[in-house]
Amino acid sequence: MIMEKAFSQTSEKISNYAIDTFKPEDSILKEVKDRSAKLNIPLIQVNNMDGLHLELLIRISKAKKIVEVGTLAGYSGICIARGIQNDGILHTIELEQKHADAAKESFQKAGVSHLIKQHVGPGIEMLKSIEKEGPFDAIFIDADKVSYPKYLTWAEDNLKVGGLIIGDNTFAWGNIYKENIEDPELNTKVIALREFNSRLANSSKFRSTILPTGEGLTVAIKVS
Numbered sequence: 001m002i003m004e005k006a007f008s009q010t011s012e013k014i015s016n017y018a019i020d021t022f023k024p025e026d027s028i029l030k031e032v033k034d035r036s037a038k039l040n041i042p043l044i045q046v047n048n049m050d051g052l053h054l055e056l057l058i059r060i061s062k063a064k065k066i067v068e069v070g071t072l073a074g075y076s077g078i079c080i081a082r083g084i085q086n087d088g089i090l091h092t093i094e095l096e097q098k099h100a101d102a103a104k105e106s107f108q109k110a111g112v113s114h115l116i117k118q119h120v121g122p123g124i125e126m127l128k129s130i131e132k133e134g135p136f137d138a139i140f141i142d143a144d145k146v147s148y149p150k151y152l153t154w155a156e157d158n159l160k161v162g163g164l165i166i167g168d169n170t171f172a173w174g175n176i177y178k179e180n181i182e183d184p185e186l187n188t189k190v191i192a193l194r195e196f197n198s199r200l201a202n203s204s205k206f207r208s209t210i211l212p213t214g215e216g217l218t219v220a221i222k223v224s
């Protein structure tokens with residue numbers, strides 16, 4: 001039997017070609033990263049092409065009521081906001097006040113503050129607090145990896161039919177298929193990410209895929 005290699009086209013040169021051609025990052029997004037570095041905020045935002053993918057997915061789906069878990073300094077939030085057409089709202093949730101403050105400045109500089117409502121606190125609690133605003137059109141999950149299955153449970157209950165789930169880092173930094181990972185902390189994250197992917201892949205309520213971006217971007221649409 002010939003096994004197809006799903007992601008055989010991915011290489012540094014291909015990746016550079018994509019970035020050079022589609023130019024995913026403008027001066028506003030670059031400034032978010034520069035300012036984050038100066039503020040000692042970790043540079044763990046979505047990669048530039050995934051930022052563009054987020055904008056496109058939101059545009060294509062015409063999502064208006066969106067949730068993000070994991071704001072950091074607002075890089076992905078700006079991308080999502082750029083995908084919102086006409087009116088809409090992005091509820092973005094962040095645990096660290098310092099990150100939320102940096103994001104507030106980023107949203108102002110990007111001219112998207114009017115589209116964004118920031119929430120500071122633990123993801124699970126903040127999601128509960130916004131439930132009454134639902135049902136939602138899309139959720140982008142990019143916070144603590146161990147909680148991805150809990151965020152998924154929330155999304156199952158609070159997305160409308162036709163709504164989108166997008167999850168970042170779902171290749172678990174190249175470890176998603178590995179058993180017996182020695183580092184217990186990493187192992188816990190990998191197990192949670194595998195549960196997240198597997199539940200979406202096998203649920204009759206969702207049609208799902210994992211986009212072979214460097215980080216792995218799981219995308220699912222609620223079909224029933």
Ligand SMILES: C[S@@+](CC[C@H](N)C(=O)[O-])C[C@H]1O[C@@H](n2cnc3c(N)ncnc32)[C@H](O)[C@@H]1O
Nearest residue numbers: 045046070072075076094095122123142143144
């Ligand atoms: C990978 S970063 C998010 C990157 C952001 N989405 C972007 O691309 O610009 C993860 C963020 O989740 C936040 N975080 C971690 N645990 C959290 C939790 N339990 N609830 C809410 N946010 C959390 C971290 O402080 C960090 O800012």
